[in-house]
Amino acid sequence: MIIHKFGGGILKTPEAVEQMLRIIQDIDLPTVVVVSAMNKMTNVFEHLAEGYFYDNRWDEEYEEIYRFHLSLAESLFRDRAGMWDRYLEPLFGELRNQLAREREDLFDQAYDRLVVFGELLSSALIHAVMEERGIAHRLLDVRGMIRTDSTFRDGNVLWPETTGQIQEMGISESKELWLTQGFIAANDSGAPVTLGREGSDYTAAIFGHCLDADEVWIWKDVPGVMNADPKEFEHTRRLDRLSYLEAIEMAFFGARVIHPKTIKPLHNKSIPLWVKDFDHPDDPGTQIRQMEQLEDEVPAFILKKDQVLITFQPRDFSFIVEDMISEIFAALHRYRVKVNLMQHAAISLTICVNADDAPINGLISELLPRFRILYNTDLELLTIRRYNRELIKRMTGERRILIQQLSRRTARFVLG
Ligand code: ASP
Ligand code: MG
Numbered sequence: 001m002i003i004h005k006f007g008g009g010i011l012k013t014p015e016a017v018e019q020m021l022r023i024i025q026d027i028d029l030p031t032v033v034v035v036s037a038m039n040k041m042t043n044v045f046e047h048l049a050e051g052y053f054y055d056n057r058w059d060e061e062y063e064e065i066y067r068f069h070l071s072l073a074e075s076l077f078r079d080r081a082g083m084w085d086r087y088l089e090p091l092f093g094e095l096r097n098q099l100a101r102e103r104e105d106l107f108d109q110a111y112d113r114l115v116v117f118g119e120l121l122s123s124a125l126i127h128a129v130m131e132e133r134g135i136a137h138r139l140l141d142v143r144g145m146i147r148t149d150s151t152f153r154d155g156n157v158l159w160p161e162t163t164g165q166i167q168e169m170g171i172s173e174s175k176e177l178w179l180t181q182g183f184i185a186a187n188d189s190g191a192p193v194t195l196g197r198e199g200s201d202y203t204a205a206i207f208g209h210c211l212d213a214d215e216v217w218i219w220k221d222v223p224g225v226m227n228a229d230p231k232e233f234e235h236t237r238r239l240d241r242l243s244y245l246e247a248i249e250m251a252f253f254g255a256r257v258i259h260p261k262t263i264k265p266l267h268n269k270s271i272p273l274w275v276k277d278f279d280h281p282d283d284p285g286t287q288i289r290q291m292e293q294l295e296d297e298v299p300a301f302i303l304k305k306d307q308v309l310i311t312f313q314p315r316d317f318s319f320i321v322e323d324m325i326s327e328i329f330a331a332l333h334r335y336r337v338k339v340n341l342m343q344h345a346a347i348s349l350t351i352c353v354n355a356d357d358a359p360i361n362g363l364i365s366e367l368l369p370r371f372r373i374l375y376n377t378d379l380e381l382l383t384i385r386r387y388n389r390e391l392i393k394r395m396t397g398e399r400r401i402l403i404q405q406l407s408r409r410t411a412r413f414v415l416g
Pocket of ligand 2: 008009036198
């Protein structure tokens, strides 16, 4: 069995939905097809959740979400009014009920309660189109199958419960196409929990793992995993094969290849992952599997923009030792600030983080009494895998290098 995932990056237009339906009809059964929220809907839902929680207003975002789905429905449905009323309107009704509810104490829980509608609407719309076209399938609510703890916005999967619930459905023994949502799940009491942004790749891997699938295919708007982001670099090329380890490391260094959590459940059962080109389904794409190393030594480049360097210096001039590092890291963990790179010296610790990590300000004000804090903004973090001197020279050029770290296979630079 092959599990397929279609993400919001490709599900943007009626034509894209048609293309997805074409691909789906050639898929061997049984299969699970995982879809995420369409286009950039999750971003709009995030704003909706913020407006709801902090300002008690959300009309604009609600309108935008409504109009986006309506315009897709207008192109895709034959019986527009009938299908909309039957499949989409009830979800909008539910969403309105959620927006009328009293807020919970913590933002993250309110966020999950609302943001899941991106995936619910997307799967309902595709379900409805498939119904109308007579494409046999079954729609599953993934919240009844993937069980997590109550870490809202970053749920940890409870594997025994999840495996049990997924296996109970009889998917493997069926001859059917099962359509479901990525990214969303539920905790013990049935409250919605999301798996972290871009988490629908991870959902596909969870199904792959629990169902002992032969392969997992992730459909993307690129020819596969590239050795660099074509939007940032010239002369990029597809990597035909990658090891699990290489894929994890590339994701860790910031390549938007696949969600970093995706690999582990597949690796544990040696299930190959394919990244396939949505516009050219017959092209091979990239295969990620158990492998000693890359077959050819293609260098890979990963660029993260909008980086900030933050340096912490103890105000009393004491050495940065383990207890201070743990104090700083405990705060980073509490504020969920992700560290992209760090460097530590006698009386300072420097971290490189994304500028748009909103909680940075909270973090800084918490640590300010104990530490002098310096920071540099507008930086880029460049990672070169399988570097050589030549490449370093070419890529860093005349730019100001604030930090450089070289290991055996990886060179990293914070550039001004
Ligand atoms: N819709 C979610 C997001 O945009 C999950 C995903 O697309 O994978 O983050
Ligand atoms: Mg996505």
